Amino acid sequence: MASGRENTPAQDLLASLVFLAIGAALIWLGFQGSSDECGGEKMSEGDTCVSYSNGKQTGSNNLEEQKSENSTTSNVLFVIGGLVIFGSACSSVGALRRMSAGE
Numbered sequence: 001m002a003s004g005r006e007n008t009p010a011q012d013l014l015a016s017l018v019f020l021a022i023g024a025a026l027i028w029l030g031f032q033g034s035s036d037e038c039g040g041e042k043m044s045e046g047d048t049c050v051s052y053s054n055g056k057q058t059g060s061n062n063l064e065e066q067k068s069e070n071s072t073t074s075n076v077l078f079v080i081g082g083l084v085i086f087g088s089a090c091s092s093v094g095a096l097r098r099m100s101a102g103e
Contacts, residue, residue: 012095019088026081030074035067 007015036042038049038061049066051059061069 009095009098013092013099016088016092016095019084019091023081023084023088026077026084030077030081033070033074035070035074036063037070038066 033040034042038047043049043063043066045063047063049061050057051061
């Protein structure tokens with residue numbers, strides 16, 4: 001069922017720009033931190049990173065495991081951020097086309 005109200009092209013373009021910023025922020029977050037960090041602290045060989053949730057230990061990683069986990073997190077942020085930017089770009093093109101057509 002249609003809602004009866006459609007966004008204007010300018011509103012669509014504004015929403016696209018907001019999502020562009022969100023996608024850029026996700027990619028920026030992917031670059032933050034080092035692969036050998038645990039809670040912002042640099043790990044050395046022999047260190048253990050312990051994770052807690054609600055005051056209970058939920059896991060622990062040695063240096064190599066932590067590097068792998070941090071790398072996976074960064075990769076996920078890059079992919080999601082890239083997809084958000086791609087979707088935003090497609091939406092922006094559509095909004096600009098509607099604006100130039102005079103809708």
